[in-house]
Amino acid sequence: MKALFSDYCMRYYLKVSEKEKKILMRQYGALDSIDWERSIHEDLPMMRGGGSANLKAPYQKALAHFDAYKEKLTSNGVRFVSPKDKHYPQNLSYIEDAPQLLFYKGQLAPINTKKTVAIIGARKPSGYGLRVAHDLSEMLARHDVTVVSGLALGIDAAAHQGSLKDKGRTFAVMATGVLEVYPKQNALLYQEILDNGGCIVSEKPLFEKAMRYDFPFRNRIISGLADIVIVVEASYKSGSLITAKYAADQGKHVFALPGNIFSEVNQGTNQLIFEGATPLIRYKDVLEALALTMLNIAPTPEIDLSILSEEEQKVLQIIKKYNIIEISHLSDVLKMPLKQVNICLSKLLLEDFCRYSSLTEIQCLIK
Amino acid sequence: MFSKTITSVINGIDGKCITIETHIQQGMPQYQIVGLPSQIIRESKERVRAALSTVAMPMPLKRITQNMSPANLRKEGSQLDLALCMGILSAQNDEMALYLENIGIVGELSLNGEIKPINGILSILEGFQRAGIHHVILPEENICHEEIFDNMKLYGFKHLLTLVNQVKLQKLTPSKRSTSHDINSSHEQALSKEPLIDFSDLLGQEQALRAIEIAVSGHHNLLMVGPPGCGKTMIVERLETIMPDMTHEERLAVSKIHGIASPIASDSLVTERPIRSPHHTITLSGMLGGGRKCMPGEMSKAHSGVLVLDELTEFKREVIEALREPLSTGVVNLVKYNEAVTYPASFLMVATMNPCHCGHKGSRYTTCSCSSQTLRRYEARLSGPIFDRIDMIVYMDRVETVNQVSNEHFSSINMRNRIIKARNQFETLKMDEESEKYFERLYQKGKITMRSYDKIKRLAQTIAILSHRKVIVLDDLLEAVMLHGNLYRQ
Numbered sequence: 001m002k003a004l005f006s007d008y009c010m011r012y013y014l015k016v017s018e019k020e021k022k023i024l025m026r027q028y029g030a031l032d033s034i035d036w037e038r039s040i041h042e043d044l045p046m047m048r049g050g051g052s053a054n055l056k057a058p059y060q061k062a063l064a065h066f067d068a069y070k071e072k073l074t075s076n077g078v079r080f081v082s083p084k085d086k087h088y089p090q091n092l093s094y095i096e097d098a099p100q101l102l103f104y105k106g107q108l109a110p111i112n113t114k115k116t117v118a119i120i121g122a123r124k125p126s127g128y129g130l131r132v133a134h135d136l137s138e139m140l141a142r143h144d145v146t147v148v149s150g151l152a153l154g155i156d157a158a159a160h161q162g163s164l165k166d167k168g169r170t171f172a173v174m175a176t177g178v179l180e181v182y183p184k185q186n187a188l189l190y191q192e193i194l195d196n197g198g199c200i201v202s203e204k205p206l207f208e209k210a211m212r213y214d215f216p217f218r219n220r221i222i223s224g225l226a227d228i229v230i231v232v233e234a235s236y237k238s239g240s241l242i243t244a245k246y247a248a249d250q251g252k253h254v255f256a257l258p259g260n261i262f263s264e265v266n267q268g269t270n271q272l273i274f275e276g277a278t279p280l281i282r283y284k285d286v287l288e289a290l291a292l293t294m295l296n297i298a299p300t301p302e303i304d305l306s307i308l309s310e311e312e313q314k315v316l317q318i319i320k321k322y323n324i325i326e327i328s329h330l331s332d333v334l335k336m337p338l339k340q341v342n343i344c345l346s347k348l349l350l351e352d353f354c355r356y357s358s359l360t361e362i363q364c365l366i367k
Numbered sequence: 368m369f370s371k372t373i374t375s376v377i378n379g380i381d382g383k384c385i386t387i388e389t390h391i392q393q394g395m396p397q398y399q400i401v402g403l404p405s406q407i408i409r410e411s412k413e414r415v416r417a418a419l420s421t422v423a424m425p426m427p428l429k430r431i432t433q434n435m436s437p438a439n440l441r442k443e444g445s446q447l448d449l450a451l452c453m454g455i456l457s458a459q460n461d462e463m464a465l466y467l468e469n470i471g472i473v474g475e476l477s478l479n480g481e482i483k484p485i486n487g488i489l490s491i492l493e494g495f496q497r498a499g500i501h502h503v504i505l506p507e508e509n510i511c512h513e514e515i516f517d518n519m520k521l522y523g524f525k526h527l528l529t530l531v532n533q534v535k536l537q538k539l540t541p542s543k544r545s546t547s548h549d550i551n552s553s554h555e556q557a558l559s560k561e562p563l564i565d566f567s568d569l570l571g572q573e574q575a576l577r578a579i580e581i582a583v584s585g586h587h588n589l590l591m592v593g594p595p596g597c598g599k600t601m602i603v604e605r606l607e608t609i610m611p612d613m614t615h616e617e618r619l620a621v622s623k624i625h626g627i628a629s630p631i632a633s634d635s636l637v638t639e640r641p642i643r644s645p646h647h648t649i650t651l652s653g654m655l656g657g658g659r660k661c662m663p664g665e666m667s668k669a670h671s672g673v674l675v676l677d678e679l680t681e682f683k684r685e686v687i688e689a690l691r692e693p694l695s696t697g698v699v700n701l702v703k704y705n706e707a708v709t710y711p712a713s714f715l716m717v718a719t720m721n722p723c724h725c726g727h728k729g730s731r732y733t734t735c736s737c738s739s740q741t742l743r744r745y746e747a748r749l750s751g752p753i754f755d756r757i758d759m760i761v762y763m764d765r766v767e768t769v770n771q772v773s774n775e776h777f778s779s780i781n782m783r784n785r786i787i788k789a790r791n792q793f794e795t796l797k798m799d800e801e802s803e804k805y806f807e808r809l810y811q812k813g814k815i816t817m818r819s820y821d822k823i824k825r826l827a828q829t830i831a832i833l834s835h836r837k838v839i840v841l842d843d844l845l846e847a848v849m850l851h852g853n854l855y856r857q
Binding site for chain 2: 183
């Protein structure tokens with residue numbers, strides 16, 4: 001409780017900067033051992049050069065409002081852990097700059113008992129990346145692995161969704177406050193994560209907004225929580241590469257998805273592989289790195305191809321072979337007039353055998 | 368001293384017969400026009416006065432009152448000059464008044480007595496015909512071809528003096544009118560001209576060309592979505608090369624609208640199907656019609672033709688939304704001085720747009736650089752009701768120029784021939800049992816909505832007709848679903 005007060009006091013009343021916080025931490029060791037009576041009279045004024053500012057009044061105010069603040073946290077279901085707590089994520093305590101106070105909503109406990117994998121990537125991925133993120137995450141959920149990501153659009157959302165598809169446990173690490181859903185489009189996903197025994201984690205307690213620089217800083221928690229970090233798609237300047245860098249510094253195993261060398265969203269991940277990340281070739285490799293064995297999952301029910309005509313099956317075979325293929329190219333390969341290809345594609349799209357992956361490309365959905 | 372002359376004003380695209388009564392009595396010299404005249408008509412006084420004195424028949428120095436009846440209708444247009452002028456002359460000459468009793472008179476006067484051409488002559492003549500007036504005095508330039516209003520006698524004049532002389536002698540002779548043969552030859556001449564552009568100039572993009580063919584054949588509104596440089600504009604520019612000829616009725620209707628709208632006097636019928644492509648900065652009244660004189664807008668000018676909206680999302684929101692009613696009813700209703708005016712506006716809409724603000728969303732070649740906010744804002748530019756009125760959405764991407772050849776199947780002349788054939792064979796077709804069942808299943812699966820149900824059915828019908836079938840089969844239906852474009856958005 002003392003730690004919470006220290007955080008509250010610093011965050012809202014004394015306006016302590018990151019630098020000042022660091023000095024205080026060095027001096028006292030932990031949040032809960034800060035001697036505020038002394039700090040407001042000696043340490044802080046000294047740091048701020050001369051003690052012109054009167055810190056007593058804000059400190060008194062903080063003391064007066066603290067109970068209401070605690071009440072607010074409880075009523076919103078927000079809880080917190082500090083490094084001294086038993087269920088503080090062990091993985092986090094090993095990293096540099098570990099958060100002194102971590103707020104969360106939902107079930108945090110499994111983080112120490114179950115394997116955890118972070119799946120991160122571009123906000124504007126290709127169909128290929130989305131599929132990998134979704135399928136991989138679904139498979140991990142089936143093996144009782146926690147999937148951690150950042151609730152961003154694109155790969156992050158696909159990772160959460162994949163896990164939720166198997167009613168899996170997934171953690172979202174936010175750059176905003178625990179209660180502030182960002183981006184708004186993921187409000188539904190946010191709720192689903194909580195409903196399925198997952199957890200929303202942040203360094204900020206309530207509805208705080210995030211600044212630009214909060215996002216990369218948040219990424220150290222994503223990689224810190226995980227045993228393995230998988231970068232699915234990233235361009236050269238992606239925030240995911242920052243996460244990968246944190247992960248490497250923290251000594252985590254980093255996987256990167258190899259991709260098309262011409263595609264912008266694959267350049268970052270290809271570069272990571274070049275620099276030594278493990279290329280993600282088979283989903284199985286991830287499980288092996290976690291020391292898990294692939295479960296013998298009942299084979300997916302045979303796909304009923306009987307509703308397709310012979311011609312449609314032929315088209316499907318080609319799409320399956322290429323995975324993603326342009327419609328006019330498809331017509332060239334099959335030596336079939338475009339009109340006929342369209343007719344077949346229409347049926348295949350309607351029956352969910354494939355989908356559009358770009359304006360003119362078709363992607364296969366069956367295995 | 369009293370006389371009556373008949374003339375006409377234009378309301379919407381219809382001519383309306385009105386009567387000008389002239390009364391001359393002793394008193395202070397004064398000239399007054401009553402019966403809701405507009406500014407233009409009030410200025411007529413000066414033109415009439417000047418023209419009369421030029422032909423050496425000056426205004427009588429008496430009290431002149433002219434009334435235009437019906438008095439409650441607001442009158443507009445310079446075509447009344449000649450009738451006002453003849454009214455004054457015939458009020459002083461009973462024989463002349465009797466002679467002109469059943470002759471409609473229209474024309475604008477210049478100060479030296481010349482009779483100048485007027486706008487909207489086709490609407491005016493039609494108005495006279497409806498009112499049972501078959502003799503019309505009009506400017507010589509406005510004499511129209513024999514094939515329209517062939518039961519009417521038209522008397523064309525260049526100068527007030529010749530007109531007055533002939534009327535005084537009671538010796539009006541109908542003007543010679545050019546025959547339909549002349550028109551056809553001029554039209555053929557236009558056709559035989561070597562067209563500079565052709566659909567075979569395009570490489571690839573067969574999907575879009577197929578959609579264009581279906582759109583023109585069966586009148587289905589089309590939206591093309593694609594990144595910059597994929598050929599959307601090139602396609603819409605070539606639309607004119609495949610449009611079928613207009614029927615006589617269509618030509619008459621189109622000519623009437625264009626006759627009112629354009630400032631040049633159009634004496635003959637429009638021969639080519641209109642293709643209007645307004646710039647995206649167009650105002651609401653430019654598109655819909657209206658303004659002080661309640662002119663037809665681009666939608667009406669595109670009647671029986673094509674309205675091309677290049678870069679649809681760049682148009683003002685109100686302009687896009689104004690498309691709703693005309694797209695479903697085929698007419699534009701406007702209000703002018705508390706009076707309803709209806710212009711026909713039944714057109715094929717062919718629109719193009721980029722998939723997002725930067726133009727590259729979903730493209731294989733370039734990554735989209737829009738933020739999620741920009742994307743949402745861009746998508747919100749087109750409302751649901753507008754999408755509901757679009758039958759086909761074609762998604763296009765840039766083509767690699769290597770190993771792409773132009774397709775002889777989609778040359779303009781071949782496309783045009785197929786379109787004409789399909790249009791001639793147009794009829795309502797039924798679906799066969801197999802497609803009916805499949806369609807039902809799709810609906811139950813939630814793959815298509817009630818709204819698209821009807822559109823897809825109409826599309827499938829056109830596709831079947833293009834393939835010379837008498838019944839809609841499953842293949843037609845599947846192609847229609849694909850071209851409808853909902854599969855991409857799902």
